[in-house]
Amino acid sequence: MTARSARLWHGLTAVVAIAALVLQLVLVLQGGRVLDETEQPGLAVRLGRLVSYFTIQSNVLVAVVTVQLARDPLRDGSLWRVLRLAAVVGITVTGVVHFVLLRPLLDLDGADWLADKLLHMVVPVLAVVGWAVFGPRPRIGWREIGWALCWPLAWTVWTLVVGALTGWYPYPFLDPREEHGPAGVAVAVAGITVFFLLLFALARYVDRQARPTPRR
Known part of the structure; x- marks a missing residue:
């Protein structure tokens, strides 16, 4: 794959991710729903909850790395490799978990439905296809995996602590009241952690076996 093709794809992914994030932010500012929330807390609380969603954080990571790749599809660097890997695996988990666990719980329409589909389906597909086809690779080693794993682990611990203190959880499978107590949450967290590890591996x-790309 050529660098020009890579720039175009990464640029498209960045535009869609940024547009989806902006749309969701506008909806939250207007009092729109996020996932399955039904209450309407104050603006500061709504914004705090918005950035607490793994969905939002993974889409932000995708936007950041694809903007950089649109400028330089051969981008490299120690920190950048970790961010790129975290973005790809994180957005994959976002898409799969939404499709399997969260989609049946949602009843959205209009702009809320559009934001939901962009964040949970369109951006994940664009990001994963972009990485698989355009790379850049090789970029992934065990060191990058170790550092990239710190983000989802830290997010999980932070989310559970905040949930225990406030009673609010961004996703129902992390709420002991929804998952038949702490044991149910532990099973869900363990399952998702294993899924993360499999995706990293x-x-x-793929990074080591596939042909290096893009070409200059």
Whole structure:
């Protein structure tokens, strides 16, 4: 794949991710729903909850790295490799968990429906296809995996602590009241952690086995 093709794809992904994030932010500012929330807390609380969603954080990471890749599709660097890997695996988990666990719980329409589909389906597909086809690779080693894993682990611990203190959880599978107590939450967290590890291992395998790309 050529660098020009890579720039175009990464640029498209960045535009869609940024547009989806802006749309969701506008909806929250206007009092729109986020996932399955039904209450209307104050603006500061709504904004705090918005940035607490793994969905939002993974889409932000995708936007950041694809903007950089649109400028330089051969971008490299120690920190950048970690961010790129975290973005790809994080947005994959976002898409899969939404499709399997959250989609059946939602009943959205209009702009809320559009934001939901962009953040949970369109951006994940664009990001994963972009990484698989355009890379850049090779970029993934065990060191990058170790550092990239720190983000979802830290997010999980922070979310559970805040939830225990405030009673609010961004996703129902992390809420002991929804998952038949702490044991149910532990099972859900363990399952998602294993899924993360499998995705990291798969990403490393593809990164090492596939042809280096893009070409200059």
